[in-house]
Amino acid sequence: MTKFDFSIIGGDRRIARMAPILADKGYRVACCAAAGLTDEKHSAIYHAASVREALEGAQVVIGGIPFIKDGCLFCEEPADPISISELQRCLRKHQKIFGGVIPEEFRRTCEEREINCYDFMRDEPLTLFNAIATAEGAVLEALLHQPSNLHQSNTLVLGYGRCGKILADKLKGLSACVTVCSHDEQELALAGALGLGSFHLSSLRQNIRRFEYIFNTVPVCVLTKPCLANVQKNAIIIDIASNKSGADYDAARMLGTNIRFCPGLPGKYASQSCAARLVQYVLKCCGLPTNRS
Numbered sequence: 001m002t003k004f005d006f007s008i009i010g011g012d013r014r015i016a017r018m019a020p021i022l023a024d025k026g027y028r029v030a031c032c033a034a035a036g037l038t039d040e041k042h043s044a045i046y047h048a049a050s051v052r053e054a055l056e057g058a059q060v061v062i063g064g065i066p067f068i069k070d071g072c073l074f075c076e077e078p079a080d081p082i083s084i085s086e087l088q089r090c091l092r093k094h095q096k097i098f099g100g101v102i103p104e105e106f107r108r109t110c111e112e113r114e115i116n117c118y119d120f121m122r123d124e125p126l127t128l129f130n131a132i133a134t135a136e137g138a139v140l141e142a143l144l145h146q147p148s149n150l151h152q153s154n155t156l157v158l159g160y161g162r163c164g165k166i167l168a169d170k171l172k173g174l175s176a177c178v179t180v181c182s183h184d185e186q187e188l189a190l191a192g193a194l195g196l197g198s199f200h201l202s203s204l205r206q207n208i209r210r211f212e213y214i215f216n217t218v219p220v221c222v223l224t225k226p227c228l229a230n231v232q233k234n235a236i237i238i239d240i241a242s243n244k245s246g247a248d249y250d251a252a253r254m255l256g257t258n259i260r261f262c263p264g265l266p267g268k269y270a271s272q273s274c275a276a277r278l279v280q281y282v283l284k285c286c287g288l289p290t291n292r293s
Contacts, residue, residue: 003057004030004046006282010075010082011035011064011099012267017275018062018282019045025279026292030054033079035267051082055090060286062278065100065120065130065267076267091115098282118285120278127162129277130266135167137265138238139174142213145260146236151175154210158201159217160187163240167215168196176213205230214238216246223247228257238262 005027008019016034023029023044030046031037032054037047048054055061064074073082084106091097093114100120107117120126143150155176157168164180168191171178179197181204182188188198199207201222208214209230216223219241225248231237237259239246244261252259266274283290 004028004054005058005288006030006060006062007032007048007054007058008034008062009051009054009087010073010077010079011062012074012076012264013271014267014274014278015062015064016077017271018279021275021279025283025290027288030058033073033075033077033082035076051086052090055087055095056092059095060282061091061095061097062282063097063099067099067102067119068106076264096286098278098285118282120281123281126277126281128166130274131163131166133266133270133274134163134240135170137269138167138215138240138262139170140269141260141262141265142215142236142238145258146213148212148234150213152177153212155179155213155215156181156208156211157215157217158182158204158222158246159241160184160191161217164217167217169194171213171215172196179207179211181207211235216241219243219245221246221248223252223259225251225255228252228255228259231255231257236260240265 006022007030008015010033013035016037019029019031019037020042023042028044030048032048032051066074068074068084073087096116097110098118102117102119110117153176155171155178157164157178158181160180160182168178168180180191181199181201183201191198205227208227209232212235214235214237216239223246228251239259239261247259
């Protein structure tokens, strides 16, 4: 008989906030290196002293988004690094593992040991909800760090994928004058059909000077040194692309460009809402009742 129903290991605040939600639903939860849960008092939440203690008695393991960062289990909370080899040593046959952007090599190793992996970011409804939280967080970051209104501002959204579409719509709802920049002609046509300005990525350098607010969602370096040199001095760039991959940060520092890299916005600003949605997904995948109390 297992000691815990769920083990929450690492992650950011949206993962950590799953613990009290699951506990309130009647499940037993073990936590290790969970962000911001040190003082959480709940009879059904156990704070494990080690990864092994947290994992050895749990049916379901929940990790962060991303699951792995810099070769270790992603932990927003300052903690001793948890290596992937250590994690794998503690896992047992027939456990279920949840996380975001789970590496294929780790997934294959788990499958060979009859351990099932579920990737949060492969579920389209979850990914869309994450994009909504990211877009709202990006708007908040911009307003917190720029002493001017978004209303009627010239605002640029780089990239018009899942997150770019939602972000552009949120900005339009705030009466910003939104323009979309993309390399994809279909995306530009859609943006135009929805009443947004648009231009091709190839002309970013020539056009970027017009904008006071610039939001980047493209995970390759589109904000090169020549582009950054043309950014107006009072502009702000909010970069929400993964791993600082969207801009030349050395050039930005040299040029004095006001650019902010903003990772983990859902966990920072919408942890409770995200946690509730993640709990729904986990319980559904595991075939467990929404309330066991």
